Amino acid sequence: MAEIVTVARPYAEAVFKLAKEQNQLTAWDDALRLLVAVVQDASIAGIIGNPNVSGPQVESLLLDIVGDKVSSEVKNFVQVLVENKRLVLVPEIAQQFAELKLKAEHSVDASIVSAYPLTDAQLGELNAQLVKRFDRQIRAQVTVDPELLGGVKITVGDVVIDASVRGKLQAMAYGLKS
Incomplete structure (x- = not known):
């Protein structure tokens, strides 16, 4: 490869x-x-x-x-x-x-997975936060995955932001096992 x-x-x-x-x-x-x-x-x-x-x-x-x-x-x-x-x-x-x-366009692709469909206002706010964090224009691709239970999971390049209920439950389970 x-x-x-x-x-x-x-x-x-x-x-x-x-x-x-x-x-x-x-x-x-x-x-x-x-x-x-x-x-x-x-x-x-x-x-x-x-x-x-x-x-x-x-x-x-x-x-x-x-x-x-x-x-x-x-x-x-x-x-x-x-x-x-x-x-x-x-x-x-x-x-x-x-x-x-x-x-060259000072942009980056972002994959946003949400537990529920996002409204235009929610997507706009999320996009604004991502622009601020990555200092680039964001080209978002939004998908819905009910298995997240709630929240969103965002992937930008090799950065993953897991703000989903499922992710938090998994982190809590891992913490309890340690």
Whole structure:
């Protein structure tokens, strides 16, 4: 896994630099997501991994699929990946690109799991507290999990804030066992 991350990094950084210079961060993000969907499709993945299918054939297939949904620079990028036999890196490149994009936008993704649906006012207040704590704009993804019993569990990067009733009960049980 670490090897894939390491090999993908220069590609992600190069694409990010190009996208930023052209003020096309969102377009590249969309294009990379499309490429991820294409290369992870079971039938396409089988063709990509087939040693009987040549690089130019794989390239032609991919470019036919994405068609005019991507720019000529993205098509050139696909060509480079095919030539270097690096199509397997597309998901990791897209992930690293998304992280670089968030950093450049001074944003961070947050996963908020709530025991009950949050009102707009509650979400707004929670978002404001997270902005203050992390000093970044927050892109929140909210889900509901009744097993929390009450409260919320928030994950921002590698920081987990467990303010759920279930989490507090587990902490109390652990404390009593010690």
